[in-house]
Amino acid sequence: xxxxxxxxxxxxxxxxxxxxxxxxxxxxxxxxxxxxxxxxxxxxxxxxxxxxxxxxxxxxxxxxxxxxxxxxxxxxxxxxxxxxxxxxxxxxxxxxxxxxxxxxxxx
Amino acid sequence: xxxxxxxxxxxxxxxxxxxxxxxxxxxxxxxxxxxxxxxxxxxxxxxxxxxxxxxxxxxxxxxxxxxxxxxxxxxxxxxxxxxxxxxxxxxxxxxxxxxxxxxxxxxxxxxxxxxx
Numbered sequence: 376x377x378x379x380x381x382x383x384x385x386x387x388x389x390x391x392x393x394x395x396x397x398x399x400x401x402x403x404x405x406x407x408x409x410x411x412x413x414x415x416x417x418x419x420x421x422x423x424x425x426x427x428x429x430x431x432x433x434x435x436x437x438x439x440x441x442x443x444x445x446x447x448x449x450x451x452x453x454x455x456x457x458x459x460x461x462x463x464x465x466x467x468x469x470x471x472x473x474x475x476x477x478x479x480x481x482x
Numbered sequence: 483x484x485x486x487x488x489x490x491x492x493x494x495x496x497x498x499x500x501x502x503x504x505x506x507x508x509x510x511x512x513x514x515x516x517x518x519x520x521x522x523x524x525x526x527x528x529x530x531x532x533x534x535x536x537x538x539x540x541x542x543x544x545x546x547x548x549x550x551x552x553x554x555x556x557x558x559x560x561x562x563x564x565x566x567x568x569x570x571x572x573x574x575x576x577x578x579x580x581x582x583x584x585x586x587x588x589x590x591x592x593x594x595x596x597x598x
Contacts, residue, residue, distance in 0.1 A: 376546065409525075409583075418579055418588035420525065430586065458573075462527050466583065469543040471517075471529040
């Protein structure tokens with residue numbers, strides 16, 4: 376199975392900060408990677424697919440990059456509604472696997 | 483409007499069985515692969531398994547943690563996917579989501595609690 380290692384597991388940031396979350400795959404997944412945002416009590420919502428493609432309706436402050444084994448989710452200017460937990464998901468091979476999550480908290 | 487509505491969750495004893503349903507509307511269910519994802523309270527997301535469409539022979543795939551105990555099926559005439567869970571363990575306690583991951587469709591989740 377492909378292991379997805381996310382870092383950091385949590386971070387504290389202020390509104391307006393630039394935030395970067397990294398996901399590393401134990402083997403190459405090409406660009407078959409998505410990023411998800413989850414708020415408490417809600418189902419996840421996809422932000423990015425194909426490593427760098429912005430999901431329709433998602434604000435442009437979210438961006439994704441990377442390919443192969445190293446991926447990054449960047450929030451260019453953190454907004455109050457962005458405080459949530461973020462997950463990466465590789466869908467290159469089965470079983471699909473999520474990263475362990477990054478909780479973004481208010482500083 | 484796309485909707486996925488899970489049902490069938492509840493309390494079950496270890497070793498017991500439970501079957502979840504996922505009723506879909508608002509999109510072409512028969513053409514979509516359907517996935518199940520679970521989340522234990524306060525924990526991360528875990529992909530459980532998926533079933534592909536008829537065109538892809540209803541192929542299934544499962545996480546190692548549920549392989550041999552869980553079975554995913556679908557009834558395209560009812561626009562419904564199912565997750566049959568047997569030999570349940572306490573560690574299967576979680577919120578179970580059905581999802582069309584390619585399209586990013588998610589249900590609201592169904593809570594399964596395995597406890598004596």
